[in-house]
Amino acid sequence: NLAGLDLRAEIDRLRREKNAVILAHYYQRPEIQDLADYIGDSLELSRKAAASDAEVIAFCGVKFMAETAKILAPEKTVILPDVNAGCSLEDACPPEAFKAFRAAHPDHIALTYINCSTEVKALSDIIVTSSSAETILAQIPRDQKIIFGPDRHLGGYLNRKFDRDMLLWPGVCIVHEAFSETELLKLKAQHPGAPVAAHPECPPHIIDHADYVGSTSGILGYAKQLPGDTLIVATEPHIIHQMELALPGKTFIGAPGADGNCNCNICPYMALNTLEKLYLALRDLTPQVHIEESLRLAAKTSLDRMLEMAS
Ligand code: 13P
Ligand code: SF4
Numbered sequence: 001n002l003a004g005l006d007l008r009a010e011i012d013r014l015r016r017e018k019n020a021v022i023l024a025h026y027y028q029r030p031e032i033q034d035l036a037d038y039i040g041d042s043l044e045l046s047r048k049a050a051a052s053d054a055e056v057i058a059f060c061g062v063k064f065m066a067e068t069a070k071i072l073a074p075e076k077t078v079i080l081p082d083v084n085a086g087c088s089l090e091d092a093c094p095p096e097a098f099k100a101f102r103a104a105h106p107d108h109i110a111l112t113y114i115n116c117s118t119e120v121k122a123l124s125d126i127i128v129t130s131s132s133a134e135t136i137l138a139q140i141p142r143d144q145k146i147i148f149g150p151d152r153h154l155g156g157y158l159n160r161k162f163d164r165d166m167l168l169w170p171g172v173c174i175v176h177e178a179f180s181e182t183e184l185l186k187l188k189a190q191h192p193g194a195p196v197a198a199h200p201e202c203p204p205h206i207i208d209h210a211d212y213v214g215s216t217s218g219i220l221g222y223a224k225q226l227p228g229d230t231l232i233v234a235t236e237p238h239i240i241h242q243m244e245l246a247l248p249g250k251t252f253i254g255a256p257g258a259d260g261n262c263n264c265n266i267c268p269y270m271a272l273n274t275l276e277k278l279y280l281a282l283r284d285l286t287p288q289v290h291i292e293e294s295l296r297l298a299a300k301t302s303l304d305r306m307l308e309m310a311s
Contacts, residue, residue, distance in 0.1 A: 007275045008035055014282040020056035022278070023048055025065065026216040026239040027270040032060045032278065033241055041217040042068075042114050043129040043310060046303070049073050058282055062087045062269050063289075067118045070289040071299050081277035083287040085269045087115050092171030093150035095119035101147065101169065108145040108167060111137070112302065115173070116150050118291055122298035125305070130154060130200050131215035132310035137162055139309055153177075157200045157207060175236055175267045176201035183256035184209055184234070191230050196255070197222050198234035206234055206255070226250060236270065237262045 012035070015022060023045050024036035033039050038048045042065060049057055049069035056077045059066035064087055066080040098120050102110055112124035113133075121127055128136050137158055140146065148155035149169025153176065159166055176199055184206060188196065197219045198210035207213055212222040216239055223231050223243045230251040233240055237254035244252060254262025281287065291299075 002276055002279065005279070007279050011035060011275070011279050011282060014279070015058075018056050018282060018285070019054050020058050020282060021048075021052050021054035022058045022060060023069070025061035025270065026220070026242060027236040027267050028060045028238060028273060029271065029275075030238065030241040031275055032273060033238070035275075036060060039242065041129065041131050041215045043131045043215070043306075044217060045069070046072060046114075046129075047307070049076075049078075050307075052076070056282075056285065058278060059289075060273050060278060061085070062267075064090050064115055064117065066289045067291060068114060068303065070291055071118065071121070071296050071303055074291075074293075074296060077285055078289040079281045079285060080287055080289060081274070081281045082272035085272045087269055088174040089113065089115040089150045089171045090117050090120075093117070093120050093169060095123060098149065098169070099123055101149075105145070105147055105167065108147045109140075110147045110149070111140070111166065112149055113151045113154055114303075114306075118295055118299045120150070121302050122295055124302045126309065127302045127306040129215065129306070129310075131218055132306060133158055133200075134161070136306065136309045137164065151201055153203050153207075154200045156204060157213065160204075172203075173201040175265050176206075176234075177203060178257045178264050179203075179206045179234055179255050180258040180260075181205040181209070183258065183260050184232070186260075187232060187253065187256060191232065191253070193228060194230040194232055194253075195226070195228070196232040196234055198255075199236075202234055210234065220246075223247065223250075223252065235265075236267050237265060238267075238270070 050072040148166040150171030155168040195211035234255035257264035
């Protein structure tokens, strides 16, 4: 029974006692963002995990992010407050099916979005995040054939922007897929001149209306340079917390789903992590991420390529 516990103070005490660092993605609940040691996008959080000298990494994000931390920092204890915090993109790409797809295209390399299982990373050549994909793709010769998975919207965006013809795996993020073009156009009409910032996981009918397309940290950077006073944000709305902290005088509006509000675009997996579960995970050091060593090494090869090529 956790009633009566000062969870913030207890989490602080446990973090010191266990020499733990708390990493949080921008899509976490505000109360988790507020007590994290670092907040970031997928690339930044992987780098923090690899460089940290803490003994324990409490990863407030989703499973593939915590697994990435473990792949890069195997000597550390990596805990994830809720073991069921998955990702629809990971679910859309079963390793066996991905392996068969690769085998059917032996002359293609696999450029793979970090939102996938460790098994799929191990079957890939180079991993990308939304913030590193453009830099990495620009380094791959134009005549190199490429399979891109699991996000067909990010892959399609890259194909259009760089005039490439990567073969796309048919996965989508259920959160970004839920934005409504009709409702977005209504919102734009209500706020004339307000720019739209969108994550590249959005479908093309949303990207087409965006003034800026980028990763979560890219969108936050764009918000900080905003010339006007209002921004429409087409990504998971919890990132707005950081915008409001940094720019209290400005207005940030989450892009709507078909029901006209942005609550349907909350990532249900990210939302599984709560302060209570973070407290229990730090107290009991469970649930922990474990990865079999040969699988870890195979996945690390493609992640290391990303870290080299992204810098
Ligand atoms: P970023 O790397 O841009 O933070 O994206 C992670 C993610 O899961 C977006 O849905
Ligand atoms: Fe996965 Fe989408 Fe949630 Fe990101 S927002 S973790 S891509 S389901």
